[in-house]
Amino acid sequence: MIRSGLLVAVGFLAVALARNPVFPGWYADPEGIVYGNRYFIFPTYSAPFGEQTFFDAFSSPDLVNWTKHSRIIDNNEVKWAVGGMWAPSVFEHDGKYYFLWGANNVHEGEIGGIGIAVADRPEGPYKDLIGEPLINDIINGAQPIDQFVFRDADGQYYMFYGGWGHCNLVKFNQNFTAIVPFPDGELVKEVTPQDYTEGPFMFIRNGTYYFMWSEGVWTGPDYRVAYAMSDSVFGPFTRIATILEQDDNVARGAGHHSVIKVPNDEKYFIVYHRRPLNETDMDHRETCIEEMNFNADGTIQPVRLTNDGVTGPLLP
Numbered sequence: 001m002i003r004s005g006l007l008v009a010v011g012f013l014a015v016a017l018a019r020n021p022v023f024p025g026w027y028a029d030p031e032g033i034v035y036g037n038r039y040f041i042f043p044t045y046s047a048p049f050g051e052q053t054f055f056d057a058f059s060s061p062d063l064v065n066w067t068k069h070s071r072i073i074d075n076n077e078v079k080w081a082v083g084g085m086w087a088p089s090v091f092e093h094d095g096k097y098y099f100l101w102g103a104n105n106v107h108e109g110e111i112g113g114i115g116i117a118v119a120d121r122p123e124g125p126y127k128d129l130i131g132e133p134l135i136n137d138i139i140n141g142a143q144p145i146d147q148f149v150f151r152d153a154d155g156q157y158y159m160f161y162g163g164w165g166h167c168n169l170v171k172f173n174q175n176f177t178a179i180v181p182f183p184d185g186e187l188v189k190e191v192t193p194q195d196y197t198e199g200p201f202m203f204i205r206n207g208t209y210y211f212m213w214s215e216g217v218w219t220g221p222d223y224r225v226a227y228a229m230s231d232s233v234f235g236p237f238t239r240i241a242t243i244l245e246q247d248d249n250v251a252r253g254a255g256h257h258s259v260i261k262v263p264n265d266e267k268y269f270i271v272y273h274r275r276p277l278n279e280t281d282m283d284h285r286e287t288c289i290e291e292m293n294f295n296a297d298g299t300i301q302p303v304r305l306t307n308d309g310v311t312g313p314l315l316p
Contacts, residue, residue, distance in 0.1 A: 018064045018309035021286035028285040029087040032260040032271035035122040037315040039063055039260060041271060042088040046285045049083045049105065057123055063289060063312035072124030073099060073117055080111055080132060087146045098176060099126045102145035112136065113144035114161060116176060130177050135161065140190040142166035146198045152233050153204065160200035167192045167200050167213065193228055193237040199256040208298055211237045214255040219282040221246050223255035225272065227300055243300045244272060250305040251276055259292060262313055268292040269310055270303055
């Protein structure tokens with residue numbers, strides 16, 4: 001068990017207080033989700049390319065006390081991945097747990113891109129579902145990385161993905177082994193918003209689609225998160241504002257996030273990575289969590305970086 005917080009005495013009670021980062025080690029690109037009665041985070045192992053050959057996961061009942069699940073999948077299982085295994089996206093469907101990632105920092109003519117695996121439990125072990133990349137090619141200028149799987153209100157599963165300043169949207173078949181054309185016959189739709197770099201994410205709140213992404217350069221201080229609002233998974237996505245960015249008193253390079261909504265509650269948390277002020281190594285990134293709040297008109301309030309972190313409600 002990893003405790004990211006501190007124990008303090010309040011009267012006769014010992015109270016656990018959360019801290020950022022939420023668990024030790026260099027981890028980035030965190031995908032947060034609720035499975036059953038536990039919070040899960042699936043991050044990138046933040047290290048040089050050739051060492052990024054596996055994924056760990058972390059689970060918690062309260063966002064304070066974390067259990068590490070080591071090497072839930074690695075390149076011994078994913079035979080086509082040689083390194084650069086990045087940015088998980090996860091979801092559950094019909095009692096199976098699916099895990100997607102990007103690998104090999106692929107360029108035109110190379111083998112790599114977005115893979116998909118499946119397991120019987122959230123913590124794995126995961127097995128490569130199709131034995132090859134789901135998307136390998138460079139389409140619309142988008143490097144096939146940073147995938148996010150989104151389930152629409154009608155049950156259809158879509159995937160946003162893309163680096164190099166371009167974002168694509170695709171539609172899954174029923175068993176997640178391939179992408180299929182949209183009703184208009186198009187297989188891949190470009191949906192790139194203003195200033196997009198990478199790291200797409202989407203959720204629905206009160207019937208509104210919130211599309212979010214990272215801007216700037218991941219190695220630099222300008223890395224940040226912005227968002228748009230729409231009434232459809234297809235957009236249009238008009239940039240509204242930056243909601244997460246560095247704080248010179250706390251940390252730099254805050255970005256590549258996900259959002260956890262507490263079931264049956266209007267409480268939202270943003271899970272993201274950042275670089276400590278005293279670190280210059282580009283791979284020295286850590287995973288943190290903050291509360292995310294909304295204005296009366298549905299827009300998102302700017303998120304304040306903290307060292308205190310959050311405590312989440314226990315899940316039923």
